[in-house]
Each structure stands twice: as C-alpha cells, then as structure tokens.
Amino acid sequence: MASHLHGPCDRGEVQAAPRPETGLSPTRKRWVLAATVLGSSLTFIDGSALGVALPSIQRDLQAGTAAVQWVSNAYLLTLGALVLIGGAAGDRFGRRRVFLIGVVVFALASAACGLAPTVELLIAGRALQGLGAALLTPGALAVIGASFPPEERGRAFGTWAGAGALFGMVGPLIGGWLADHADWRLIFWINLPLAVLTVIVTWRVVPESRDETAKGLDGLGAVLAMAGLAGVTWALTVAPDLGWRDLRVLAAGVGGMALMAGFVIAEAQQRHPMMPLGLFRSPVFSGVNLLTLLLYFALSGAMFFLPFDLIRVQGFSATLAGAAMLPFAVVMGLFSGLAGRLADRFGARLSLGLGPILAGLGLALLAWPAPGAGYVDGPLAGMTVLAIGMTLAVGPLTAAVMGAVEPGHAGVASGVNNAVARVAGLLAVALLGVVLSAVFVSGTGDPQARALLGEVMAGGADLPPEAIDAFHAAFRAVMLACAAGAVLAGVIGALTAPGPARPSPTP
Template sequence: MADHAAPPLQKTRNERHAFAAQAAPCDGLAILAQPAGDRPCHRKRLALAATILGSSMAFIDGSVVNVALSSIQRELGGDVAAMQWIVNAYLLLLGSLVLVGGAMGDKLGRRTIFIAGIGLFTAASVACGLAPSSGALIGARAVQGVGAALLVPGSLAIIGAVFDERERGRAIGTWAGVGAVMSAVGPVAGGWLVDAFSWRAIFYLNVPLAAATIALALWSVPDSRNEGATRRLDWAGALTAAAGFGALTYGLTRASSHGFNDETVIGSIVAGILVCAVFIAIEARSEDPMMPLDVFRSRDFSGANLVTLLLYFGLSGALFFLPFTLIRAHGYSATEAGAALLPLPVVMGTLSRFTGGLATRLGPRALLTVGPLIAAVGFTLLALPALFETDRETYWTSFFPGLVVLGLGMTITVAPLTTTVMTVVPATRAGVASGINNAVARIASLLAIAVLGIVFMWSHGAALAMRLERLNIPPDLHRTGQLLEPDTSTLAGAHAVPARMLEAQAEAIDAGLRAVALTSAACALLGAACAAATIRGQKKRQGETQEQAR
C-alpha cells in the first residue's frame, strides 16, 4: 500500500513543507500508516476542511511569532533569552509529545484527541494574548505546544482514517496545497496584524479558526480508533525527553549571556545530557517505546535523520534571526519582514513539482548531497550583504538572492529526504519512521535557537564593543540585554551621538546575523558530507528492508 501511495505523497508532502518552516519533513508519511476507518464518513470534504484548519493553526503559529518578537519585547520587555524561550517553549513540548499525541489518537479516538488538542491550543492562545509578562507568555506557549502535539498528528490520522487508498492521494494534495498557501501567507498576515493592531492579535485570531474547526470536526468526522492497538502510551519516554532537552536548552540559552563558566549553565547542560541518556535507556528497554531504537540500525535511516538535524538546525536558526535583523538593523516593519521571507516558500512551491521525481531517477544520495551544498551557498549569501548595505531598498540585491538559492537547495533536499525515510523501513512502520523524523526536525529547531543564540549574542557583543570603542563610548553604557530593541536615549543624552550610536548597533546586529548564517552554512556542508557517507545510491529491496527492521 505504501509503495502505491508514495508518488503523490512525495510530491504533495514536498509542497506543503516548502511553506511551513516549522513543520517537520515527514509529517505526511503518518497518513500512510493509518488504516481506513471502519466507520464510513459521509462528509469527507468537511472532514478534510477540519484537518486543514486545525493543522494550519499550528503551522502558522510556528512561523508567525518570529516576526512579532520585536513588538513583544518592546511591550513586555525581557532579554534575548526570554525571546528565544517564547519560541522554544512551544517547540520543546511539541517535539517531545508529538509521538505520544499520535498514539493517544489511535487508542482513545482520533476525533476526540484532535478536538482536545484544538481546545487546549486555543485556550493557550487566549492566554498568550492576555499575557502580562514575558514569563506568562512563555508558559502559555508551552501549553500551546502540548495542544499542537495532540492536533497535528490527529489531523493526519483523520485523513488516513476517513479516506481510502484510492482517495487518499487527492486528499493529501488538497491538504498540502491549502496548508502551503496558509503557511506562506502567515508571516505576512501576522506582520500586518502586528503593525495594524498588536502582536496579541496573532493569538486571538486562533479563536474563530478553532471554533470553525471544532464545529466541522463534530459534524463530519467519525471518532475512529485502532481497535487492535495494544500499545501503552510511553509517558516515561515523553516526559524524560522533555526534561532532558529542556534542561539542555536552558543551559545553552543562559550561556549566551552568562558564559560557559557559570555554574547554572554547566549544571543544566550536564543534567540535560544525563537525562537524555536516561531517555535512550528507557526507549531501549520499553516494550512499547515511542521511539524504537532498532530503526536506527538502518544506515540510510540514521543518515537521513542526521541530515535532517543538521539542515533544519541551520534553517531554523537563520529564519529566527533574519526577521530580527531586518526589523532592528534595516528598519523593516513587521509586515515587510514577513514579506521579505516569501522568496523561500515561493521558490520551493514553484519548483517542487519539477524536483519531486528527481529522487526516483537519480537516487537519494546524489540529491541529498547536492541539495545541502546549494543550501550552504544560500546561507553564505545571506551572510554577505549586511556588512555593506543598510538601506532596505537594496533588498533585491542583498537578502533576496540568498533566500532564492536557499529555497532551491531545500527543494532539492526535501523529496529525497522523505523518500529515504519512507523506503528504508517496512510499510507497517512508516508512521513510526515519519514520527521520529518529525521529532528530529523539531528538536533541531529547538537546539538551533539556543545554540545559534550564543553565536549571535557573542558576535553582536564583540562587534558592538569594537564600534563603541571607535566612537569613544564606554561599552558598559549600552543595555546589551535589550539589543533587539536598542535603547539609546541615555547614550543620546550623554554623548549627543544618537545617529552614530544607532548605526553602530545596526552594524553589530548585522554581524550577529552574519555569524549565524555562516554557522548555518557549515551545518549544511556537514549535512552534505553525512549524506554522501551514509545514504546508499539505490533503493533497498523490501525484503532487505524488513530484515533490517527486525
């Protein structure tokens, strides 16, 4: 069954991912792993609409917050670490619980868990909109992540349960296309809401969307479940993963301002590593692990996930700091910053139809080597213009080329990445494989924002100190904790050089982005090397695949 459904999935999956930077590369594979429901659905189009609306809420929220962070910091205050956690709290809980969320739907009812996820996500969205402080917003974002961990796999499972094999390809295509458009428009529309109203509006927008989604789900979706499912929910693994990655991320985030000599930083990182090791031990001994370790016996599967980790590490970090730079150093509005990112999804969406079949003709190894190499060139191009140009009218000759080349590299990579994950495991384990790859991509985003935050902060600090020294302004007068919302009023009054101070700050922020982009390029190059070393050039025979997975 999986082999027959693979071509349409490969194409549509590629299209949807092109527009959802926060989405994991193998979400769509979970659909293939779902058996058709035993209860017929007479309102399939409405059921599909419910899944599209529900998943789009999570995808849009994952990307639109980046363009709102500057406005959030202006109103709520907080340092860079707090802004990082507004994004990371969501990613941490989503990445840790998404596999358990899918299993809960199979066991307790897919519609039930989907609606529960929508309800929790919406309640958390309202809490985000009402948040009086950055700490309250971080907590609400964490709850949003829990809700997304229930609704995202639930939306995929509903498609698999409602549509049979003959109809599933078209349903996936519709889901992918509409989701792609909504995810592409999200940062632009979100930026407009921030500029026209407030950053709080991007969270309140979820309320009417959720109401429509729940109404459609109750009216049209049968509450199917896998009656033969005997797997126990791996709460020990999920909670251990969340604790381990949470401690590790906290330590890395704190290191950007306190350094690696800080006792709390060292303790958090060490604790995070130890708890992650406990997580692996739990998964190795569990009878029903959420992440079966035996699938990593396949060199291709391990290689594909390593490429996912490295490439999405670089992509997530670059797309996190690029809007900051456009707004803080180049004077973009939130709307303009969101629109500036459009070349990436437009290129991927336009070319995905032409590159989708290359994986079959050329084999995954070649494309998974060439794609990251081209992406590395794109990251490098993003690092170059900020040194010389600060006028936003130069966008077409500065940031635009880098985003176009990056989009080309990602387009070449996504299809063979999906194909590799799918074909190196038996069809019966496609859902498990896709879930693992999904989680790897989200963890890559989580770690990227923390680690590249160190790169950004240290590069910014060094560049700013050098420029302040040239201006004869003591560096300790600058509020480095507010670098994304420079406060130069004190300096302007004391030294009467506000324009020069703002220019120094902009140049320092550009230096931080340049360091992040070059680090991302290095990760992409390493991903290409890993693909060349681990991915086989030809598909494995099904018998060999099954033997390896045992």
C-alpha cells in the same frame, strides 16, 4: 518562521496508515479534509506570523535576549518532546478525540498568549501551545489516513500541504502588518474563531477511529525527553548572562544531558517505546535523521534571527520583513511535486546531497548584504536559493525514511523523523544564540555588551552605530554557521541516502 513548516515526513505518516474499515462518501471526505486543514491552520498561521513579530514582542514586553529565545523555544520544546506520544494517543484513545483536544488546548493557550502581560506568562502560554500542537498536528494526519484509502491519500495530503504553503505565504505578511499597524497580540486572537469553526466541523463530519491493537503510551520517555531538552536548552540560553561556570548553568546542563541519557536507556527497555532504537540499526535511517537534524537546525536558526537583522539593521518594516519570506513559501508550494518526481527518477541521494548544499548557499547569501540593503539586493537571492534547496531536499526525505525500515514500522519511522526536525529547531535557537552573543560581545568590547545586545534586538533608542555594526557581524556569523550545517547535511545525504532504484532483471 520554520516552526510553521509541516514535518519532512508528514506524508509518510499519512501513507503508512492502515486502510479505513468503512468508506466515506466523497462529500464527507471533502468535509473531513476541510476540518484537518482548518485545525492545522492554527499552527501554520501562528508559527509563520509570529517570527516577524518577535522584535515587536521583545520591545513591548521589555524582554531580554534569553527571554525572547524562550518565546520560540517553549513551543518547540513541548512540541518536539511530545509529538510522538501525541500520535500514539490518537491511535489508542481515538483520533478525532485527540485532534479536538489539541485544537481546544491550542486555542486556550492562544488566548493566554494574547492576554499575557509579561514575557514569562507569554512563554508559559507558548509551552501550552506546543502541547496543543503535539496533539493537533499528528491528529490531523491520522484523521486523513483513517478517512482516505491509500489510493486517495496522495491527493488528500497534497491538498493539506498546499493549504499549509498558502498559510505560510500569508502568515508573515499578517504578522508583519499587525506588528506595524495594530497589535502583535492579534496574531494569537486570530486562532480563536478558527478553532471554534474547526471544532464544529470536526464534531459534525469526522468519524471516530482508533487502533484496537494500540499499546500503552511511553509516558516515561516523554517526561525524560522534555526534562532533558529543557535543562540543556535553559543552560545554553542563560549561560551568556550568568557565565558558563555558574552552578545553575552547570547543574542544568549536566542534569539535562543525564536525563537525555536516561531517555535513551528507557527507550531501550520500554516494551512500547515512542522512539524504537532498533530503527537506527539501518545506516540509511540513521544518516537521513542526522541530515534532518542538521538541515532543520540550519533552517530554524536562520529564520529565527533573520527578522531581527532585516528590521534592526536593514531598516525593513515588519511587513516588508514578512514579504521577504514569500519566495520561500512560493517556491516550496509550487515545485515540491516536481522535486518529488526528480527524486523518483534519479534517486534520493542526488536530491539529498544537492538540496542541502544549495540551501547552505542560500543561507550564506543571506549573510552577504551590507547594512541598508534593499529587498532585491538584500534577502531576495538568498531566500530564493534557500527555497530551491529545501524543495529539493524535503520531498525525498519521506521516501528515504520509509524505505529504510520494514513496512510495518514506516509510520513510527516517519514520526521519529518529524520529531527530530522539531528538536533541531529547539537546539538551533539555543546554540546559535550563544554564537550571536559571543561574536557581539567580542565586537563591542563593552562590559555591558549582553544588555546592549538586548537593546539592539528590541530596537532601543539612541543606539551607537558600533552596536548595530556588531550585531550585523554577529548575525553574519550565525548565518554562516547555519550554512555550514546545511552543507554538512548535504555531504551526509550524498554518503548515506539511497541511490536510484535499479530495474528488476527480466526473466
């Protein structure tokens, strides 16, 4: 589910855009905003709907545990590694052009996913979807920034984000209903008519814009980041099957870390790096990005594994599992503005300290219900507390990130923070999959426990009760690890985030 959330600093990317050179009529600006909402709906609906359908996908495609992790990871890998270069490409080659290319690529990838006869081809399609999203998402924000003057951007972004919250509410319900009553493949086919409508509206009403001072793209950095993350993630997901001493696992893990080190070296030497390392000289910027990494690690990992427990252990239908996500979207959609005003009054430190700790409490509550719990005595309390914590934390992140750097670097700083959030989701699914497997294997003592774990997640028939209990224990360990990560994020926020602004002394 977390893959559908807009980045924590999307507002910052919009606000940091230069003032448009030419003004548009109010009617045309409304149509421009409609085009960005339609395009972004592809990622919002697809991401939120797919989470609750993963158990059905695993069952229908007879996918193993590592393979179903890669259905999520392939998307997060290409999105996280390429989202920064996607934003830079829009500035250089035209924001409307890159936005349209992203929409078309995402739509074609969705068709490939809908037709995929095997999990391997589905994973390839999901990687291509991530590429499309890496162009589409920053493209939509760039179009808003290039079309609205600074005094109108807050309202325009609020409309765009509100639409995202709405799609976040209906997406899990759509995905669950399709998984229960129709075919999960329709989740991908929904994207095609939306994409066609987006292309038509964008082509007719969105003016082209670019930054004439934009420099070259950091292709080397993008390749090193994607290859390094791929190596580390692949090693983590297959190690429970192949063993940690397997030469392929060791080569992928060590090679991936070496490539990530190469990425850092390259960014220090590039003339126009996609992630300027100088930004991290600011203790506030470094601290808030570490907070983002831990908080979105916790959120993404929890939302990936939660549907499996709700459906396989608690006995929820996919539709009811989707409904369990509703408090999250409702609370964030209704109270984000209030959370922002509280942060303005009391400072980001309070919100970035308290919010993640509350989110950690919510995650711990999600681990609490025993097998067979219902909706009210099951996920409701945990999901609500998690939503309150995330609502308190996400809004102030933008102000903290943008305030930690010079005004001219606010846009790239916001982009870096968004990329950190996406990479956190990638690492969460891989690392927490190791935790899930280790606890499950320890709890069963079965020499074929890894294969049995795949059967439990896929909903195999005639599973022994001991296997279900072992999965629930493993799920609880994962959720408590997520809770610990969120609480640690809160501690870092309390130590590094800026406090309330001091009033200027009167002359």
